[in-house]
Amino acid sequence: MPSPVAERPGLLIRDPFRYSDITLIIPPPLVECLQYFDGERTSLDLRESLVRATGDLQVGDLEQHLIDTLSGSGFLDDDTFARMKDERHRDFAAAPRREAVHAGAAYPDEIDALNTTMQRYMGEAAAMTSSDGLVGIAAPHVSPEGGWNSYRAAYRALSPDYKDRTFVVLGTSHYGAPERFGLTRKPYVTPFGESTVDLPLVDWLAAKAEPAIQMEDYCHAVEHSIEFQVLFLQHLYGPDVRIMPILCGSYARSIYLGGKPEADEGVNRFLDALGELAGRESQRLFWVLGIDMAHIGRRYGDNFVAHAERGELELVRERDHRRISRIEASDAAGFWDLVQDNQDDLKWCGSAPLYTFLKAVPQARGKLLRYEQWNIDPQSVVSFAGMSFSAV
Numbered sequence: 033m034p035s036p037v038a039e040r041p042g043l044l045i046r047d048p049f050r051y052s053d054i055t056l057i058i059p060p061p062l063v064e065c066l067q068y069f070d071g072e073r074t075s076l077d078l079r080e081s082l083v084r085a086t087g088d089l090q091v092g093d094l095e096q097h098l099i100d101t102l103s104g105s106g107f108l109d110d111d112t113f114a115r116m117k118d119e120r121h122r123d124f125a126a127a128p129r130r131e132a133v134h135a136g137a138a139y140p141d142e143i144d145a146l147n148t149t150m151q152r153y154m155g156e157a158a159a160m161t162s163s164d165g166l167v168g169i170a171a172p173h174v175s176p177e178g179g180w181n182s183y184r185a186a187y188r189a190l191s192p193d194y195k196d197r198t199f200v201v202l203g204t205s206h207y208g209a210p211e212r213f214g215l216t217r218k219p220y221v222t223p224f225g226e227s228t229v230d231l232p233l234v235d236w237l238a239a240k241a242e243p244a245i246q247m248e249d250y251c252h253a254v255e256h257s258i259e260f261q262v263l264f265l266q267h268l269y270g271p272d273v274r275i276m277p278i279l280c281g282s283y284a285r286s287i288y289l290g291g292k293p294e295a296d297e298g299v300n301r302f303l304d305a306l307g308e309l310a311g312r313e314s315q316r317l318f319w320v321l322g323i324d325m326a327h328i329g330r331r332y333g334d335n336f337v338a339h340a341e342r343g344e345l346e347l348v349r350e351r352d353h354r355r356i357s358r359i360e361a362s363d364a365a366g367f368w369d370l371v372q373d374n375q376d377d378l379k380w381c382g383s384a385p386l387y388t389f390l391k392a393v394p395q396a397r398g399k400l401l402r403y404e405q406w407n408i409d410p411q412s413v414v415s416f417a418g419m420s421f422s423a424v
Contacts, residue, residue: 033331036409045107048207050133050254051116052106061085062098069108124253129226130218134256138175139263146223150267153180154187165422166190167396168319168389170382171264172416173204173257178406185402185418187264195269197318198230198276202385203257204323205249205279211296213241214249214279220262225271227262233276233309240305244298251279257322265320280384287376292368293387306392319396319421321389323382325352326405329412332379338413340405345413349405351378352415359419360398364390389421396421 035044035057043063046055058066062085068078075095082091082098102108106116135141140149153176171186172179208214215234220227238245252258258277265273283293294300310317326348329338338345351370358367364387371383389396401418408414 034411045105047106048254049117049120049250051113051120054105056101056105056107065098069102071109120253121250124250125248127218130216130220130252132220132222132259133254134259135223138177138256138260141223143223149176150264154184154264154267166194166318166420167314167393167423168321168421170321170323170386170398170417170419170421171261172324172418173260173322173382174324174406174408174414174416176260176263178408178414179404179416182402182404182416182418183260183264186420187268187418189401189418189420190268192269194318196274197316198233198274198313199261199265199318199320200276201258201261201278201320201322202388203255203261203277203279203321204381204385205251205255205281206257206381207254208249208251208279208281209246210282210284211244211293211299212246212249212281213244213302214246214251214281216248216252216277218248218252220259220275220277222259222263222266222271224263224266227266228272228274230274230276233313237276237305237309240308241298241302244296244302249279252277255279261320261322280388282381283384283387286368287372287383290372292365293384294391303388303391306388307394310392314423319389319393321382321385321419323385323416325355325378325380325382325415325417327379327381327412327414329409331409331412337411338407340407340413345405345415348378348413348415349403352403352417355380356398356400356403356417356419359386359390360400362390362394362397364394393421395423397424 033044035042040057042060043058065078065081068081079091079095082095083089103110103112106113140146166189169186169189172182176183205214215238217229217231217234219229238247285296286293294303328334328348355367355370368387399420401420403417405413405415
């Protein structure tokens, strides 16, 4: 993405998988040269580009420095990257717990500061009211500091009655394989403590829908969409809250090629299995969706600057609400038709968890509690909401 550091313009490169912990800023004259690292063009092509960029024929040292920097940082598809990737995957597979990787950045990692922050977000626990008939909620997964009003709207719909439920957390998998679902048996940890995973349900689902499942999916190691939900659940119900964490990869094939997501045999098998689980265990499950909605502006590939609730974002609001109305009506087909429109140019990263839930729990009817647009940076906007779902 464009460098956010005013005194260091250029292109910022970082690894969302965290195979590499290095962040680079490529200066503007060298950005064009990155296209030559495509596995097809040669070092001679790169050198020619560097000569054009610098006006200097003697670019050998600069060429080697660029190659060494990218390779050493883990940003080239070479042996260095393969080694970093293998080490990270082995470390996660061997770890007994899924650690709080976003603590200290997205939220405080010290317990007193975290308690203060969560009380500011949520208010006193006594504010929770009866939630008869409630079967699920949808909350953002944007930074809690940016979206706490919508988090609050969703989580304050819960009452103490649900403490002993298993919370099925459907989170957006930003980096996972399309048409695949990532499961883990590892308990999520936050500064509040260690959650509990409902292992029998995880094992049953893994066996029932195996073709579409990636077991111990490494994406759990870096993904924030479930971690933030666990944080709020632990604030309400204590550290040992019982969860079933599921990362939902995008339904990209359906969005770009047409047809419903369940036209994929693996997806269809997973949705059937999850629906069977929802029906059989309805009295002891509660559904939590960690989703954001539209992603608009420079950061997300648009050629214009986006401002929340202004200009282009007024139309985005209208289109978001059309989709939300289909979700409220539990109209999975109607919702997906709107997602497929223009190949989801709104870039709703929460569309897969939402569709998955609507198919698994078709009797649920939604209610919009709060809708927001937030400038995640001066040029880009994310929309999100808090919603509740009740059985009819």
